[in-house]
Amino acid sequence: MDDGLKQRLIGAIIIVAAAIIFIPMIFNDADHPAGDILVDIPARPEPPPPQLIKPTQPSLNVEEVAGVNVKQEVTEQEPGNLPVSWVLQLASFQEPKNAEALRDRLRKAGYKSYVAYRPDQTDTMARVLVGPELDRKEVERLAVALKKEFKLEGFIVRYLP
Structure with a gap:
C-alpha cells in the first residue's frame, strides 16, 4: 500500500474519532445536566406511643387456682420447627386403583389413611400410608392392630408433608 494512502486513512480515522468524541459535547444542553437528581x-x-389496655377481668393468682398435673409430651423438632411425625406404610402398588381400594377399606375401618405417589425410575408407585402420628409408639400400636385386622405387616417411616 502506498505511504500517502496510509497517511490519509489514518488521518480520516483520527478526524472521525475526534468528531464522535467532541460533537456530543458541543450539542449537549447545559440546562439538563446528566448528573444525579436531588430529591x-x-x-x-414518629409512631404514636403504644397504649396499655387494662384487662376487663381480674387476674387469677396461681396459688388460688387448683391445677391438675398435666404431662406435657415433648416431641422432636425438625430444623423447620415442624414436629417429627411418623406414618405406617402398609403396601406399595403399581396400580393406583389397588392402592385406593386398600385406602378405602382402611378408612371404612376408621383409620386415617392416604395414598402417596412417589415417582420411581421406571414408573409411579402408589404407597398406602396410615397416619401421621406425633408419637412413634402410637404408630407401633397401629401396626399391631392392622396386622391382626387386615393381615398386613407394614413398616414405620417418617412423615414428610
Missing part, C-alpha cells in the same frame, strides 16, 4: 424526602414521622 428532598421528609423525615419519617
